[in-house]
Amino acid sequence: MMQMPLLRSLAFRLLPASIVVLVAASVHAQIAAPQALKPFSIYNGHPPRTVVGESLVRGGRGKAVLDPVLQGDVVHHEVKIVNDSDTPWTLENLQVCSGCMLNGWTKIIGAGETGSIAFVIPTDAWGGQTLEGTIQADTNAAAPSQLAIDVELEIREFAALDPYRLWLKGSASESIQETCLVVPNADYPFSITGIKTRKGVWIEHEVRKTEHEGQLAYAIDVRNTRKKPGPYQDVLFVQTDHPERPEFKIRIEGRIE
Numbered sequence: 001m002m003q004m005p006l007l008r009s010l011a012f013r014l015l016p017a018s019i020v021v022l023v024a025a026s027v028h029a030q031i032a033a034p035q036a037l038k039p040f041s042i043y044n045g046h047p048p049r050t051v052v053g054e055s056l057v058r059g060g061r062g063k064a065v066l067d068p069v070l071q072g073d074v075v076h077h078e079v080k081i082v083n084d085s086d087t088p089w090t091l092e093n094l095q096v097c098s099g100c101m102l103n104g105w106t107k108i109i110g111a112g113e114t115g116s117i118a119f120v121i122p123t124d125a126w127g128g129q130t131l132e133g134t135i136q137a138d139t140n141a142a143a144p145s146q147l148a149i150d151v152e153l154e155i156r157e158f159a160a161l162d163p164y165r166l167w168l169k170g171s172a173s174e175s176i177q178e179t180c181l182v183v184p185n186a187d188y189p190f191s192i193t194g195i196k197t198r199k200g201v202w203i204e205h206e207v208r209k210t211e212h213e214g215q216l217a218y219a220i221d222v223r224n225t226r227k228k229p230g231p232y233q234d235v236l237f238v239q240t241d242h243p244e245r246p247e248f249k250i251r252i253e254g255r256i257e
Contacts, residue, residue: 040199045237046247048122054078060144068154071127072248076103078118079135079149083109089147090140091115097133097151099126105137121153124249125164128157128185157185158245168203168224169255176224180250181210182238183217190242192218198235202226202254205236226256 051073055064057080064079083089089109096102096119106115117135130152137147160183170176184190192207208219226232234252 040201043196043198043237045196045198045235045249048072048074050074050076052076054080056080056082057149058082058084060139060147061149063150063152066151066153068156069123070156070244071123071158072245073123073155075121075123075153076118077121077151078116081106081109081115081117081147081149083111083113083115085141085143086111087141089115091137091147092139094135094137096135097131099131099133100135100151117149123155125161126155127159127161128155130154156187158188158242158248159184159190161248161250165251165253166222167253167255168222170224170257172227172229172256176256178222180220180222181212181217182220183212183215186215188242188244190240190245192238193241194239195220196237196239198237200234202232203234203252220250222252224254224256226254229256231255 049070049072051067051069053066053075054077055062055066057064059082062079064077066075066077069075088111091105091107091109094102094105094117100119100121103118103120105117109115117137119135121131132150132152135147135149135151139145139147160181162181162183164180166178166180168176168178182192195205195207197203197205202225204223204225206221208221210217210219220236220238222236232254234254236250236252237247238250239247
């Protein structure tokens, strides 16, 4: 008597080729199908308004007070440093203050010459605050043995963002959602007219009108859609009807286990 496994094998062989292909494809899809990516394009937002400036410092100690800017501006600043001694200065171990990104510096400032330290300050997360810190560098000179430049920048608030950066952390099997509360500054009243995403692959979002301390506010809910472990980043570009800031950013960090 023919064994049942053999019968099943013979029956499978007798199936039309198209059916066999469909069955095999279905089995493979159930076993190994990855999460499909929805189509997307990269959106980088409007070019930010750039504020350029410079300060002059003589000797090893000084202060750079920058002109006030509006939240969302990108500040490019250069501090000119005059070496008024009779020996060259070699700058080492340079450190910029919190919130600043180094953008180049003069490594050796000759005697009687002028060097510079350039830095960039993105201000999206600093609305309503005054950035204060010190740029420091060691020198090879006996005096000054260290260069120290205090930096001060007032950043006017366009909107309070609580928080500016949303963290979507948790298991792929659970619902992960966070909310950013947006409160327009009274000096810059605006309405949210829409939201664009840099990629929008692993998130869904919606905006709701609400109130905060009796003032019009907006709640932006962001939900994770990623179903497999891994990190990702995205950006919400919030559209407004205010000419001073037609768009501002909220950053998204996903950490799915």
